[in-house]
Amino acid sequence: MSIPPGLLAQPVADPQARAARIEAERTLARAVHHLADATLRTRLSDDELAALTTEVQALTARLSTNLIEGSLGLRRTAEGRLHDPGNPMTGHRNAFAPPLDIDRDYEKHIASAAVTLGALYEGPPTCVHGGISAAMLDQVLGAAATTTGKPGMTAYLNVTYRQPTFLFQRLTIEARVTEMSQWKSLVHGEIRDAQGHVTVEAEGLFVVPKMARDLLAAAPLSDAP
Numbered sequence: 001m002s003i004p005p006g007l008l009a010q011p012v013a014d015p016q017a018r019a020a021r022i023e024a025e026r027t028l029a030r031a032v033h034h035l036a037d038a039t040l041r042t043r044l045s046d047d048e049l050a051a052l053t054t055e056v057q058a059l060t061a062r063l064s065t066n067l068i069e070g071s072l073g074l075r076r077t078a079e080g081r082l083h084d085p086g087n088p089m090t091g092h093r094n095a096f097a098p099p100l101d102i103d104r105d106y107e108k109h110i111a112s113a114a115v116t117l118g119a120l121y122e123g124p125p126t127c128v129h130g131g132i133s134a135a136m137l138d139q140v141l142g143a144a145a146t147t148t149g150k151p152g153m154t155a156y157l158n159v160t161y162r163q164p165t166f167l168f169q170r171l172t173i174e175a176r177v178t179e180m181s182q183w184k185s186l187v188h189g190e191i192r193d194a195q196g197h198v199t200v201e202a203e204g205l206f207v208v209p210k211m212a213r214d215l216l217a218a219a220p221l222s223d224a225p
Helices: 016-041 046-063 130-146 208-217
Strands: 102-105 110-116 152-160 170-180 185-192 198-207
Touching: 016 208, 102 130, 110 130, 130 170, 130 185, 130 198
Parallel strands: none
Antiparallel strands: 102 110, 110 170, 152 198, 170 185, 185 198
16 A cells, blocks of 8 residues: 655644745736736737736736746645645646646545646647647656655656547546556556547656655655656
8 A cells, every 4th residue: 555645744834824825826826827818818909918018027027036046846835745836737836837636546546637728728729739738647647656655757658649639628637557666657547528538648657766766665755746
């Protein structure tokens, strides 16, 4: 049986303050996400766009007065678990990330998510961009790999596009571990549309990097896929 990653959480100094900070970061990212969607689809006049551009530039300058150097890396939640807030699929601070909330079943080695994608993720007209579909599958397959107790990095991801994946509908993504060894997990997953049809399938191999094997030999240290 796998050990849920929360068992190795390390307490943070002020959980309430940390939770409030994460919620503030998430709320800002969601607001910027909606701004990006509105920017994409607006029909305002040229003059209005010019005025709005000045306002957005001012907000950007204000945010830029105190920036983290480099990447965000891994951070701790209020519960003391590690996560990656800048992840482009699940990061709470990443305004591009779709609302991809992943559930894990540590007994069955399954991960799943549901999401509805709008115009920001369009590839072919009315359809989800194929790269976005692949990225979501990579994320959910990777999450399934974490349920083995030894999360790994993607060694390969083979994606098969069965039919178009349309925007503005509820999509479900599920991934399950089909084979596992000491440091490797083979995972299969698919995206299904609102009618239950498989639109995209993927198989991925996830391998624990050598530098992390000693740390992960007993149990996972993080819930970051």
